[in-house]
Structures are given as C-alpha cells and as structure tokens.
Amino acid sequence: MHDFLRKLPKVELHLHIEGSLEPELMFQLAKRNNIELPYATISEAKAAYQFDDLQGFLNLYYLGMNVLRTEQDFYDLAMDYFKRARAEGVVHIDMHFDPQAHLQRDVPLNVVMAGLLRAKQEAEASLDLSVGMIMAFLRDRPADEALQVLEQAAPYWQYLDAIGLDSAERNNPPRKFQALFARAKELGLVRVAHAGEEGPADYIAEALDVLDVQRIDHGVRCLESSDVVQRLREQQVVLTVCPLSNVSLKVVEQLRDHPLPKLLAEGLKVTISSDDPAYFGGGLLTNHMACADAFGWDADLFCTLNRNAIEEAFTNEKRRAELLLRLETYRV
Numbered sequence: 351m352h353d354f355l356r357k358l359p360k361v362e363l364h365l366h367i368e369g370s371l372e373p374e375l376m377f378q379l380a381k382r383n384n385i386e387l388p389y390a391t392i393s394e395a396k397a398a399y400q401f402d403d404l405q406g407f408l409n410l411y412y413l414g415m416n417v418l419r420t421e422q423d424f425y426d427l428a429m430d431y432f433k434r435a436r437a438e439g440v441v442h443i444d445m446h447f448d449p450q451a452h453l454q455r456d457v458p459l460n461v462v463m464a465g466l467l468r469a470k471q472e473a474e475a476s477l478d479l480s481v482g483m484i485m486a487f488l489r490d491r492p493a494d495e496a497l498q499v500l501e502q503a504a505p506y507w508q509y510l511d512a513i514g515l516d517s518a519e520r521n522n523p524p525r526k527f528q529a530l531f532a533r534a535k536e537l538g539l540v541r542v543a544h545a546g547e548e549g550p551a552d553y554i555a556e557a558l559d560v561l562d563v564q565r566i567d568h569g570v571r572c573l574e575s576s577d578v579v580q581r582l583r584e585q586q587v588v589l590t591v592c593p594l595s596n597v598s599l600k601v602v603e604q605l606r607d608h609p610l611p612k613l614l615a616e617g618l619k620v621t622i623s624s625d626d627p628a629y630f631g632g633g634l635l636t637n638h639m640a641c642a643d644a645f646g647w648d649a650d651l652f653c654t655l656n657r658n659a660i661e662e663a664f665t666n667e668k669r670r671a672e673l674l675l676r677l678e679t680y681r682v
C-alpha cells in the first residue's frame with residue numbers, strides 16, 4: 351500500500367506554507383538574515399516540537415516564521431516545500447498564508463506576496479504542480495485589523511483563490527469576522543474557515559451560516575452534533591482533515607482513535623491534508639501512509655479521498671480534468 355500511495359497523484363487543500371518551514375531551512379534563513387534562534391541546533395528545534403494543544407503549537411509556529419524577512423525567503427520557503435511535495439507525488443496544493451503574522455513583524459505585504467507568487471508561478475511552469483492561494487486571517491487578532499489587511503491587499507485580490515480563517519479557535523467564534531467575510535464575498539472571493547478543530551461543532555454551523563464558507567478546514571468535531579453532520583452531508587461540504595496534525599495537537603490521543611472512519615461512514619466529503627508538515631511529523635504522503643497503517647484503508651478509498659480533493663481544489667477546469675484523468679488512469 352505504501353508504494354501505491356507514493357505514486358498516487360495526491361492533492362492537498364489545507365497547508366499553511368509557514369508551517370512547512372523545516373528546521374534546516376529555518377537555520378539557513380536565520381544565518382542569512384542575522385537572526386538569533388531560540389534553538390542551538392536543528393535537533394534541538396525538532397525536539398521542541400512536542401505540543402499540548404493548538405496554542406502550544408502556534409507559539410512555536412509564530413516564533414519559527416520570524417526568520418522570514420525578504421522576498422527571497424518567502425520564495426525559498428514555498429519552493430522548498432513544493433519540490434518536496436512534488437517528489438512525494440503531490441500534484442496540487444491549496445496554500446494558506448498568514449499576512450498579519452508578517453505585517454506584525456514589519457514585513458510588508460508586497461514582500462510576502464512577491465515571494466509566494468514567484469514560487470507558485472515557477473512551480474506551475476516547471477514542476478507540474480498547481481497551487482491555490484488562500485489569504486488567511488488570524489482569528490485571535492482584532493476583526494478590524496483583518497478588514498484593513500484585506501483592503502490593503504487590493505493589488506493582490508486578483509491572485510487570491512480564497513480567504514481563510516486560522517489561528518487560535520477557542521473563544522474566537524466565526525461571527526467575530528462577519529464583516530470581513532461579507533466584504534470578501536462582495537469582492538467575489540471564495541471563503542473557507544478553520545472550524546471544529548479545537549472549537550465546538552457550533553462553530554462549523556456558524557462558519558456556514560454567518561461566513562458563507564465553501565469549505566471547512568478540519569471540522570472533525572462536527573460529530574458532536576447530528577444536525578451539523580446532516581448539514582455537511584446534505585450540502586456535501588468538503589472537510590480538509592489533517593490526521594497527523596490532530597494527533598500532534600492532541601485533538602485525538604492516537605491516530606487509531608481518530609474520527610476519520612466515522613466521518614466517512616456518515617457520508618461526508620472528506621479529504622486529507624498535512625496542515626503544518628514541518629511541525630506535525632510529515633507531509634501529505636506521510637499522512638496517507640499513517641492512515642493506511644491505522645485504518646487499513648484500501649486503494650479505492652485513497653482514490654476517493656483524492657478525487658474529492660481534486661473536485662474541490664482551487665484550480666482551473668482544464669487542470670481539474672487533467673488531474674481527474676490522471677487519478678483514474680492510475681487507479682486501473
């Protein structure tokens with residue numbers, strides 16, 4: 351099965367590019383930019399990646415990205431991940447990025463966008479990898495700051511596939527960002543949001559009702575409400591489930607306890623993603639392999655999960671048709 355999964359054309363809809371920053375690159379960029387790291391060695395950094403919850407992870411995630419300063423840094427960050435993912439058989443990535451986390455450190459939006467867009471264009475031209483762009487807003491920051499950043503991003507609206515909502519979920523309900531999401535809708539931007547990772551099932555319903563999102567990132571806690579499950583099933587709202595992330599952040603104790611089999615049994619539109627691969631023990635292939643080991647899934651199921659992801663990916667219809675064909679050809 352592992353060999354099948356390695357070659358399977360895989361698509362991930364939920365990846366934070368800043369969470370793909372491997373300690374090796376973090377050390378290189380720290381040196382290049384003359385920045386002191388809180389870790390003496392690469393192995394010390396890796397050893398620190400033990401989390402009790404989402405907040406524990408976010409603290410190190412925001413610390414790590416402090417090495418990102420120049421356009422070249424953002425290009426290197428993204429291209430490093432794109433090459434690694436492509437070598438693992440990934441053919442499309444919808445990439446979240448967190449402008450507020452960089453603006454707070456006085457890294458301007460044009461630096462972030464120029465680096466990421468250059469990497470995207472190069473990946474699409476030369477790596478046979480398509481990339482969607484999701485500008486994410488930090489839900490533990492003020493709502494009016496998010497609105498200002500969206501307005502400030504006007505020159506880049508044309509390059510965005512969607513806006514997203516991430517960071518600390520508890521006590522930051524979707525409704526806090528009603529105005530932001532209404533503005534994004536007015537601009538014709540697609541909307542997605544993290545909901546039901548650490549927050550309750552209510553937040554999933556609220557993200558659908560108040561933010562009018564097209565996707566739910568994570569969403570695993572939907573199982574706590576049969577109403578929410580029914581709704582997700584009826585509307586076939588895609589869930590971007592991140593198995594190894596959920597284990598690392600103790601949403602579940604171990605992968606065998608993960609609700610993925612239940613989500614599938616409920617008839618939900620499930621996909622698999624890596625979330626923050628540098629922090630959670632591996633990329634999309636590793637997540638697939640871990641699920642194969644934990645749940646004994648067959649090839650058909652993995653094809654279905656990736657077909658779901660292709661159907662929902664932020665790409666053009668030509669690329670979508672090409673990826674669907676490639677998946678079907680691989681299956682037989």
Ligand code: HPA
Nearest residue numbers: 366516517518544625626
């Ligand atoms: O898993 C996550 N959840 C919420 N916010 C995040 N920002 C990066 N990764 C995550």
Ligand SMILES: [Zn+2]
Nearest residue numbers: 366516567625
């Ligand atoms: Zn996430």
